[in-house]
Amino acid sequence: MLWSALLLPRRDETASPTDPALEALALWALQFTPRVAVADEAVVMELAASVRLFGGWRALRERVALEGAELGVGKMAWAPNSLAALALARAGLENGWRQPLGEVLDSLPMDTLSAVRPHRLTLAHIGCRTLGDVRRLPRGGVARRFDRSLLAALDQAYGRAPEGHRWIEVPERFEQRLELMFRVDDAAALMGGARRLLLSLCGWLAARHSGTTAFTLHWAHDAMRARSAGEGGCLTVHTAEPTRQIDHLGRLLAEHLARVSLLAPVGELRLCADEVLPLEEKSRSWLPDDDAGGEALPLVLERIAARLGPERVQRPVLREDHRPEAMCRWQSAAEALPRQSVASSALPQPGFILPVPLKLLVRDNRPCYQGVLHMLLGPQRVEGGWWDRDEANGQIRNVVRDYWVAQSAQAGVLWVFQTRLDEAPAWFLHGVFA
Incomplete structure (x- = not known):
């Protein structure tokens, strides 16, 4: 078993599972594994079955750390079970997976385990400072003096008893809000918060094995605004093909925001997935030349169309028509491609x-x-x-x-x-x- 615990700063152990920041982090984590849960102030996920899928533990760890930092993750830890990973994260230690678990946990402060915190004053009075001190107390005396959850949590953290979790379910529709840390009066500066929402969107899409062809970013103006500015605005971005590539969606949104002028400072963002389609996964070639071509043409065309205007970048689309001059029509590169077919011909067709x-x-x-x-x-x-x-x-x-x-x-x-x-x-x- 391989568990990871992701800790957000400025959260305590009484944080609600419906905390928007924890919710956003849990949605993002669903792209790595369906076994994601909220544990106190952290998000925990079981990743043993995902290591090979994401290129090994080192590559998986680097991706989780990189994208998690963008979502505000302050501490991260890895361990054989979720309670141990959470205790390590609270203590500021990361790797408890490749070392003997008992030795690692024994040296941690005792309040890194949630079940110990209600009894830490009593335990401190009898000389306990670390989890190892608590673990070495007589089990009979601990069971009589404290509640049973303390012994149960110790057994689970040290791997002597199984854990139970309530897994996060993938919602049918994606809609997420983000309150900005400060008021923003430049549309291009909204990308800082919008990218966090896009990361959660891509995690949700991956969990549903889908891609988006349209999403909308809404923004709410500050309460101290002019009456003529209205309550806010929105921007809808379309893609020609279903995708969940965070870099492409981010670049596309940035191109559209560069052409927007805000009527008042913005304090809150909301992202909605308008159109979601199943995304067919394609097996990659074993040959090294498979990835040597750079960015795909449809992605380049969408970004250019967002910069120059949708009607200034056109692409040909085949039609079912026997007349040669009507076999093709031109449409905006930003529009979704229809299912294409062409009438058969007995003669060779000219170039x-x-x-x-x-x-x-x-x-x-x-x-x-x-x-x-x-x-x-x-x-x-x-x-x-x-x-x-x-x-x-x-x-x-x-x-x-x-x-x-x-x-x-x-x-x-x-x-x-x-x-x-x-x-x-x-x-x-x-x-x-x-």
Whole structure:
């Protein structure tokens, strides 16, 4: 068994499990293990089954310490059970896992164990200073003079009796508040508190094996504000794909906040997950080149779109349409990608499509483009578009065409078609093969 205890500063042993700071820390911890509980003023979690998943004890310890510090964790300890880990954290010692547990606990001050604290004055009068002193007292006398919870807690801390915990359950919806330590009048400075909320959000998403495509940061103005400023404001951030990467979500939120002007100082933040979707985990390659490419393209596009504006960064999206000019449309890179599919084709598709088909000359019933064209493959009839109406101009974009792959002595391989709806069928150049 491997337990970790995370202690927040300025909390006493009577802290409520519903303390917002403890709640936020417990939600964040759920990404490492489902066995998370609140014990007095600390959050404890059992991590034996998670060590290999997170790359070994050293890597797991470094991640817990790094992200925990951002959430305000003041002390952290590791031990074979939760009571021992909590006692070590209170004493300011970190590692009680690789050493004989009895020796480590015997040297700790006796009030590092919660069950001892109600009796510490009496125990001090009989000469007890450490947990080892309390443990060496006659068990019969301790049982008669003190309540049974003292002996039970000692047995559990020293590993002689099992522990019982009430595990934190993953809530169905994420909504968390954070009161700022001081009033903030610059939107960019809200990132300090917003990142703490994002860390809890990512932990909640990991526990649900999900990612978010939209989340909203709300802020409440200080009570001493102008009436025209209102009670607060909000900012919704969208992602094209479900994600729970804290660095990407943080950069994306920072880009949006850089364009916000606060109407009054802010004293409280609230973060909500608006859209949550299952996130499919992908197995990584064993080859070292798998991670050599840097940041993924969708993440880069989202950050650029947040900086320049959502309509200034576009990406192509495939559509189910047999007409080549309608097989693709452009949408904002910040919008979620729909499920993409494309109509099948019997002929090879060109790499480049002309925006407007170019009408070709015809000689002896043969189309010409930098010379007479020689037909290689075809025809393939493309027919449809009766549903595509331009009501403003009174047009129906219905087409009936026969496509061919043609060879030009000067221009190479081309994609041409012959119209069938017109009174006088004509030839057009529509694409060029790279």
